[in-house]
Amino acid sequence: MNIVKISLANLKEKKLNSFLSALLLTLGIGMISLLLLLNKQLDEQFRRNIRGIDMVVGAKGSPLQLILSSIYQIDAPTGNVPLAEVDALRKNPFVKTVIPLSMGDSYQGFRIVGTTPKYIEHFQAKLAEGKIYNASMEVAIGSKVAAMSQLKIGDTFASAHGLDSEGEAHNEKKYKVTGIFEANGSVVDQLILTRLSSVWDVHAHEEGEGKHEEHDDHEQAEEGRQVTSALIQFRNPMGLMTIPRQINENTSMQAALPSIEINRLFSLLGVGIETLRALALIIISIAGISVFISLYNSLKERKYEMALMLSMGATRTRLFLMLLLEGLMLAVIGYFSGIILSRVGLWLFSRAAEQDFHYSLRKFTILPEEIYLFFAALLIGFLASVLPSLGIYRLNISRTLAEE
Amino acid sequence: MISSTNLHFSYSAQKKFSFPDIRCKDKETLLILGQSGKGKTTLLHLLALLLKPESGQILIAEKPVTALSPEEVAKVRAKNIGIIYQKPHFVSALSVLDNILLSNYLADQKENTQKARMLAEKLGFAEHLTKKTNQLSQGEQQRVSIARALMNEPNVILADEPTSSLDDNNTQKVITLLKEQSASIGASLVVVTHDQRLKDEFPNQVHLS
Known part of the structure; x- marks a missing residue:
């Protein structure tokens, strides 16, 4: 047994809450990752073909x-x-x-x-x-x-x-x-x-x-x-x-002049991309709030459990880490399913583009930006779970155990 | 072995408790009887180091424990004290077996699955080990929490109204089990209750008034 196992069990116990939080993170991260992929590959395709044409x-x-x-x-x-x-x-x-x-x-x-x-x-x-x-x-x-x-x-x-x-x-x-x-x-x-x-x-x-x-x-x-x-x-x-x-x-x-026209085209597309990016950021923020609320509620419900574990000799730090881990695990799950989602999106997009324009966008490798995205997801998981988790340090063991 | 001298505790200026001295040697039992509001649970929490007394001394396994730091207190609780609560509570996400093994884990000891199974066998819930705790009856749950308290072979077993929600039949079973099991590991058993049914079961008694 370890805190990872207990955290996972707690996430499974609250299936719907965990699912909602992970789903929101998946959508937000998937959208950002898809935008990164499309932006990079379109840009590559466009730049490669105008090279040397003045x-x-x-x-x-x-x-x-x-x-x-x-x-x-x-x-x-x-x-x-x-x-x-x-x-x-x-x-x-x-x-x-x-x-x-x-x-x-x-x-x-x-x-x-x-x-x-x-x-x-x-x-x-x-x-x-x-x-x-x-x-x-x-x-x-x-x-x-x-x-x-x-x-x-x-x-x-x-x-x-x-x-x-x-x-x-x-x-x-x-x-x-x-x-x-x-x-x-x-x-x-x-x-x-x-x-x-x-x-x-x-x-x-x-x-x-x-x-x-x-x-x-x-x-x-x-x-x-x-x-x-x-x-x-x-x-x-x-x-x-x-x-x-x-x-x-x-x-x-x-x-x-190709360079001017392509820049113009990209600035036209850019408005759409900016909008989607803003939407993705909003979804990610909501995901963070959802993680926060679900952990906050679950800590309230599990107050007695926490007091019980403390009375059995757990340190507060250990329980704090356990709660923090729940948020971080949701972030990791959301990140990886988001990355997979964006690849599926790219594949669908590429299929449509191939049919219409014969261009394919099929590079499914992880971009360097997506590694930053991973840390950003962890940060969101951390921020969303650190506030409710800190509650463990304020828990009064004796009163909580006596109340029920 | 557990003993206390001159224990005092107050929640507020109006709500003050002073407790009679307590002494319970290894393998012995002690019944602390008292009506509601006489500070039964407070005394139990003081003995379990969940509350810090205003004054007075507690010795567990011959060592003074009132002046320890929170980390040391957590260690003493994990290793030397097993607590059984009035209503059995568990980590609801974990199975019965994992709830019992949790004692080992939180005390930083090796998880002894064999021992957990053996205790489950003795206490009669071996077939429920993989279930969630809320699928068990009250009596079964109370027996699981006894097994949990015994896992680390503590020096002292504290029971807070262990029988108040049980019928006569289950009460008899639980008390017999508690006495047997604490004697088998050489622990002191302290039971705090207002349940008059237990009066005849324990030779040593302290009355709170």
């Missing part, structure tokens, strides 16, 4: 939409811009790289993106098998695409018009898979990459413009070619000062 140009519209569609592939594109205008940027001395993107079709919900090899280089995607597409209508697919669609090297498929799987199929022209990328956690995992010309070819054919040529090296093509957007890297920060304004004023395109 500016995005595309059709005029919402800059945030342009960023979301061109970098993260989660919103609809803003429209098309002439390839000639995009190519003109290459001549600007501040510009280091221009990666044009052309999209509009998809296969089973995965986007087909026409681009240049620079794109693959930029995201440091490596092939797991096969080779990079060479000719028009050849594609290399991301790891998640390969896993979900069961496409293998050499398979052919017809793309669907539009960015969801509901689109009408382009049955006449079929794509052929030549390579599958390794999973690298970037947006490439969920894309089907091909040459710019493939996208033109599919649509040129559709629109009945007839003959199409095999483009061998030249993806910059004739007049009238359009792309959806382009990712730009500057040679030095000076580019940031002048180019976006020039583009917005002098061309039919708009320039959007």
